[in-house]
Amino acid sequence: DAGVIQSPRHEVTEMGQEVTLRCKPISGHDYLFWYRQTMMRGLELLIYFNNNVPIDDSGMPEDRFSAKMPNASFSTLKIQPSEPRDSAVYFCASSPWTRLYTDTQYFGPGTRLTVL
């Protein structure tokens, strides 16, 4: 398997523009997670889905952020309008459904977003 795929890898945009980040999870995984990494807060969970349904979006910072998962193989995270403080690395991760403690999340390479 190719692992979790994210695009684009880098995004530079100007304040006020719409930004869309994309993720393809590992095939067969039931859960998809979106994280944001910053120096101050480390890895923060923004939202996660189970079988394409949003389960917990309490980490989404503002209404400017939205996420969708139209099918099992694709998810988007949208920021509109973007602001300089949104600059961070955004990771997508997926994991299988299981009752085992040992199952972990598998991360994509991330999208580095810079908002000027």
Next chain:
Amino acid sequence: DQQVKQNSPSLSVQEGRISILNCDYTNSMFDYFLWYKKYPAEGPTFLISISSIKDKNEDGRFTVFLNKSAKHLSLHIVPSQPGDSAVYFCAAKVGAGGGNKLTFGTGTQLKVEL
């Protein structure tokens, strides 16, 4: 409110010596703890984990210790190698299963010098 804390943003160790990375947590409901390793321009990858019913778990050069009464865990790397230079994230969760969300710390940058 940071429920998982890594108070040392960076650590420098000589090759061959022991690296000790620390992590503290505040939520007593956490019952499973993980360490992830992250290289530049890559996503975090799972390294080692421990259940709250244990106080130690070992995998090769990596050992994780859990002190539940102190709400503290640590990762020991012996011997440290230059390839271990990376950011290490501590994470915790409540309950079994792949779908339970992880709470991460802010990370510790480990540099192993020759």
